[in-house]
Amino acid sequence: MAPQSALISSLSLNTKDVLLHVRATRIWESFSVDKKSSQRKMLNTKVVFIDEEQSQIMLTVWNNQKQDYFPLLKEGGVYDISQFRVVPNLTGYRIVNSEIALSFDHNTKVIPKEETERIPLFKFELTKFEDVPSLLWNTKNLIEVAGLVTEYGDPETASNGAKKMDILLLDSSNKDMIVTLWEEKANGFQNDLAAADDGAAFVIITGLLVKKYSGCLISICAILSPGVFKQSKLQTTIL
Template sequence: MEYTLLPDLAPHKIHAKIQVHVSRKWLFRGATDSGPLQHVDMVLSDREGNAIYAEIPGNLAEQKATNIEEGEVYDISRFRVCATKTIFKIVDGDKMIQFTFHTIVKRATSPPTTFPLYVYRLTSFDLIEPHVQTTNNFVDVLGVITEIHELTPVHVRSQLIPTVTRTIIIEDLSNKTMKITLWADQAIMFNLHDVYDANTNKPILVLFVGCLPKFFKGVYLSGGPACRWYFNPTIPEAEPYLTSQSTKKIVLQLPQNLQHPPAMETKPIVEHKSLYELLTVNPYDFPKYQLNTNGGFHLAQNAIKQQSLTLQVITVNHAIGMDTNLMSIDSSKYLYLFHVDSANKSNINSPEKDDGDKETAQNFDICSLIQYPLTKEKDQQIQLNRHLKGSNKGRYASDKKWTSNPPRTKVSLRSSSTF
């Protein structure tokens, strides 16, 4: 059967059939490794070495992606050809393949042996820094390993469960170095014990593909789920290294060969509840919840004293630099009060890794929700504050047969889109 080459694909060729080698396959879960699966990504190559990016939507992953293995050759048909993404491009080209419900994938029988083992586009160390400010392309680099570090536990703000990293230093032909930081599974899987001989100390050449340029105390490359590496690759660009490193020896201190990541202290998982759900529960039946606030108040441990029905509030505005230290939410019969605790100031302003998380989460004790009946005067004042001011305010009070100037309260509520 005649197969279409990848450069000849076009959106109007709906009956095209391709035979491709799956060079890479990984799962994309967004900013965190523990998030929901958004899509399955692949780098495919044809028998002439042409490459293309392919994507399987998350809702089709179980049906279409489970039988596709990295390193195998498949016949694929009934797919969609569309314009490639403009950011996070992993291969060159203006087209990409997207799987649909009708896509057919079959393992190839007796495929040719001309499929390339590596799909890459090398970037010089000198040209990596200009890529830091953009996310247009992933970067592939080649170099000799000079250092390899132990696994290091790290806490990421957007993840409750800590992850691990591993740092590798590589060197090019001009003796310039580049730091590569591998994350999570990539950090655990990186292992030199099978390729490095401590008796000969022969240099190990490595090809890293699918890295993102970053800057933190200098330029470095970040290796996530899309990253792969190949030791001593048989590519033309490796020949100068083999010639120059033939008599050179590099002593590497190999880290411990761990089958599992090191034990890490995990943050307690706190059940999440919305404000609406909190209004319907008995505050004395639940220990703690977690509430996300987007630019609003930081809710924390309550610091209040109650004498009969009188509520005395300890002022702690200086803890977070806010003029308001009390927030009330009106239910038809009860008023719930939240108070900020100065003890959590360190948690609110604690420096953590910036990973793009826009929200801040704080813990508070549900027993700090103090609930008491609203008086008739307080209810009238809250209702008036929800309506127009001036003459309209007096007219509204008159229609409701209230006093024209009901007693004012210290706490008033306005409708807010924050909650």
Template sequence: MGDVSIGSLMVGNYSGCLCIRASRIWDFYDPRDETKLLHTDLVLIDKEGNSIHAQIYPPITEMFKPLIKEGSVYNISFIQVKKSNRMYKPVKNDIMINFTRWTTVEEVVEVPTAFPVITYSLTPINKLPSHVEDREYFTDVIGTVTGISGVSPVRPRSQQADTLKRTVTIRDARSAVHV
């Protein structure tokens, strides 16, 4: 297993072995061209429950995407650790990982039973409206989507151009919230 935890990483290039689970994986495409992959994103979690955001940029995404499956555990080495993005962070961590062409990935076959599977920070549904304009973090919530409005143009005070928005209604066991 890895010789370092996520909590001990510091900004810079790192060649040591980090044992992580790929808790979540998704692709981010150019909003203006849905055929252009900008990067693949991952939420990684170590055996201590620490989490970190990772990104893989083209053209090396083709090298790593077949090797990494959501839910599996890996030893990774030769990564770049950098300051986290300013906006839309999936986890609370001041640093993140970039895969490089030198990064190595090896699947761990015998995973300890206590190795965490997921990481999240749930927001109570009644607190969602206060997170609408918060762009620092993604928001995790449990509920059922009961309605999605059509797209309409909105001009925020901080911008000079219209932005397309829609209203999403989410319900938990007690109430519905429009965000």
């Protein structure tokens, strides 16, 4: 018997034999960095799915599963997914604020489907700059912020050997905030800004942890290969 169609909002740990019609809105690889050698080791690949209700759920694909689901899963692609398991979400550093997540195994079916406007490309749950200090070292859920880039430094090497770059964001209430980008995002951000047609960039940055607060400046560390989205790329409602 064919599985029944379901929405992400209806899922629970007891859910079985349902089919999700979703978009892979974000895909990124998670790494650990050896402090002595500065070498990176890939831990897993994470995927965030979104449905027509704009509900989201995360999937972790382990390295020994990667050949089964990539390159089949592509960022922006639409899929029917069935024969998966619903499991407890991570207890910390969560990119999706949810108590549940998806788990795939050898029985899981992932079928590419035609593009549809019913499922948005992105959904952002933005944290106001004024609320950031209250989230200092809150590691349960990573946050997302948006602002105008007013300053940025050159990429530099941190004490652990990783590349980093600080950027200064300004929001609509004239509050400033420093965001630190790491590795690929640090290396590519300056080139992306230089290519901006109007010389200014309003960006949304995801996957952030509040690390320190000093006066009116917040230092936010971007972790887990965050996304940096320019306004011109957005084709969805920003929440």
